[in-house]
Amino acid sequence: MSLRETSYAALARKYRQLAAWQRDHAHGRGAAPGPALRAMATEFPGALRALARVPLEVLEARADALDAVVEGTRPPAPWMDWIHGYHSLMAVALWLKRRTARSVAVSSTEAVALAREATVRAGMAVDEDFVHAVARPPGGRLNPLVFARLGAQVGEDPRSVWDTLFPTHRAQRLPAGLCSAAPTAAPPPDDARRIG
DSSP states (O other), rough: HHHHHHHHHHHHHHHHHHHHHHHHHHTSOOOOOOOHHHHHHHHTTTTHHHHHHHHHHHHHHHHHHHHHHTTTTSSOOHHHHHHHHHHHHHHHHHHHHHHHTTSSSOOOOHHHHHHHHHHHHTOOOOOHHEEEEEEEESSOOOHHHHHHHHHHHHHHHHHHHHHHHSOGGGSOOOOSSSSOOOOOOOOOOOHHHHOO
């Protein structure tokens, strides 16, 4: 199995577990155990947002779609790579935040060194601007920063990427004005937004 297929298999496992926890909670079987939630958040930073906000049928459909890619019965959809990129960027943003939290300012030399290490950790290019932005994120929030970077990397509007990865009620969507990237493409069709 290739590294990409391994990633898709891991994402399918994530979505199946999130769906199981959501189903258990809906049937009065209580919340997921704390250690399991922490393990999920460690392996897939930002994944617990999906537990709280993404409808059960979407979680299940995504797990099925990812399984089909691993089995070779369908091609990957863009959202599959986007969610992998989101988890990778969020992991590196959290790692950078821990390393810069006590700094009043991050020097250029320190930012270059952190960017190099972050690039290796994320498996994608991380530059000094991202390091500086994580150290002092706009509005104190990492998610808008991560989505702005992810949107730029995949050539999509960050809001469209957000809505695709976390389809919920409008009131829970990414706050307006927190992503500075300009739209670069039309949003995906509604069915692609839900399951890809």
